[in-house]
Amino acid sequence: MENPINTSVEIQDAPCRANCSENLSAVEDAIYVIGGKWKLKIIIVLQELGNVRFNELQRMISGISAKVLSNELKDLELNGFVKRVVHAEQTPVVVEYISTDYSRTLKTVIMSLSEWGRKHKSNIREDVFENTSVR
Amino acid sequence: MENPINTSVEIQDAPCRANCSENLSAVEDAIYVIGGKWKLKIIIVLQELGNVRFNELQRMISGISAKVLSNELKDLELNGFVKRVVHAEQTPVVVEYISTDYSRTLKTVIMSLSEWGRKHKSNIREDVFENTSVR
């Protein structure tokens, strides 16, 4: 009788709402793992540049602190998006991060997001000129 | 000499990094307006159900508090994703929120995210069975 997932809605008028909460929970799951300000940006850098070292990564992603970057990388590694490679031969130790095959499944997500972001930016500009309330 | 946007990177080895930071800033802009735990979920509900009232919205999106929902709706209204419609005739007042045309430009973003979320969920399940460290 009770669905373990989403017991809250779909009680009364099922069809539309079931479909809705289907999307809802799927998007929720996605946001849960790749949400936040940094995760997708880290993934993008690793995908486009290949092997990247910690400090280089921090320089590429402006505004992120070492602590936060460190935590984000751990998260991403746990979820299988990045791989941590340690070259212990040398001193000081060199550590590189690389994107996994799994992170490549995010390609379409990243593309749709960046395309939308580009369009949105130009729309904003138009708004500034149209909108007379800015004065 | 200096680009007003993203002055940080692309100083040395330009071509790859310029492309990279292009995507980076676009995704950053997108995340800035539709990021967070709630915004996309609110947009999805409004797109799928049409007019939705405040309390109904809160019931649909499990876990959100009235204050947070209120703030998110203001944000979304400012950015042109939702429209607030007040029916002042009746008492108590009825307020409905509807999604705008502009929020429909997010269709592909939402679809790619929800599709990815679905796949990810099934991948997680496989991991649980494969992974002997869970015991």
Next chain:
DNA sequence: CGGGATCCGCTCAGATACTG
């Protein structure tokens, strides 16, 4: 019903310093 105002705890992120 649809919120706003207030208080308040608690996490998170920044800054700084330190280590192998």
Next chain:
DNA sequence: CAGTATCTGAGCGGATCCCG
């Protein structure tokens, strides 16, 4: 270089009360 440790403050979100 690649982080960790510690402290600290802002802010987010919860709970409660209140209003039109």
